[in-house]
Amino acid sequence: ARLLWELDQEKSTHLPQIVDKALKLLNLKQVAFEIENSVMSKVSCTACRAVPKPTIVDPKVSEVNAPTFKVLHLSDTHYDPYYMEGGNADCAEPLCCRLTNGPATTKDKAAGKWGDYRKCDTPKITVDNMLQHIQETHPDIDYIIWTGDLPPHDIWNQTREENLKILKDTVKQMSDTFPGAPIFPALGNHESAPVNRQMLWTRADIINHVNISNFPPPFVDSPDSSIVWLYDELDVQWKKWLPSSVSNTVRRGAFYSVLVRPGFRLISLNMNYCNNKNW
Secondary structure, eight states: OHHHHHHHTTOOOOSOHHHHHHHHTSOHHHHHHHIIIIIHHHHHHHHHHHSOOOOOOOOOOOOTTOOOOOEEEEOOOOBOTTBOTTBBSSOSSSSOSBGGGOBOSSGGGBOOSSOOSSSOOBOHHHHHHHHHHHHHHOTTOOEEEEOOOOSOSOTTSOOHHHHHHHHHHHHHHHHHHOTTSOEEEOOOTTSSSSTTOOTTOOHHHHHHOTTOOOOOOTTOOOTTTOOHHHHHHHHHHHTTTSOGGGHHHHHHHSOEEEEEETTEEEEEOOGGGGOTTOO
8 A cells, every 4th residue: 555655646655667667657547446346346246246145033023011112313414613604505515504704696506594405514513403302302212313414525635633522512412402301412424534544535525425434453553643632532421421431442443342231232333443444
């Protein structure tokens, strides 16, 4: 990966000059794309076909008087603190309706009060209204599964500080609206910053590949690459709902297991480690 990065950035690779020039003639990003999406996909499919499928077992029908849970699942709020009503919803940027896009030039291009179906994320007023409506309509929720993706999609402009502020703001929204409900969070791929720290992509590529993640394993501890800044803050924020016994695993890899009721255990995994773009 380091060699491809140096070649793509036209840096010295310390290779013989003729080899260096020959490699620079290649479309390196295309080569990497083909390797990842063609070769690896074929290998994976072949490996999958070599393993027999498990026997399909029909699910058991619950007993008539079996205990039940009323569960709320929230995900991908992508609250944008810079959303501006009346802002330009038809801008040239990947994300619009923002203070930085300026006002709309015509009425049909203006961002609405509650949001916009074009290239825009969610205004805070909409998230607040949605959560309040849920709380008033369903006061008997047993617990909440909250699966992340909190920051807006301005991935080329994000910082650790900005993402942590979004995390804190959204945790406060949840805890203020549902003060009595247990909340079990999971980490989304957008909580890291930068979300797209993949060596081979240019700024334009980053904008077009919003699912690429940056979640190094726990043994990566250098200040520039470590993810400890995020996991430590998750532990601080999630302590509102989780027992102190899971603090170690949250700080190590943003995963944990809790007992919801006797005989019923919930496991929250950090699936960003399984993202094939996370390298």
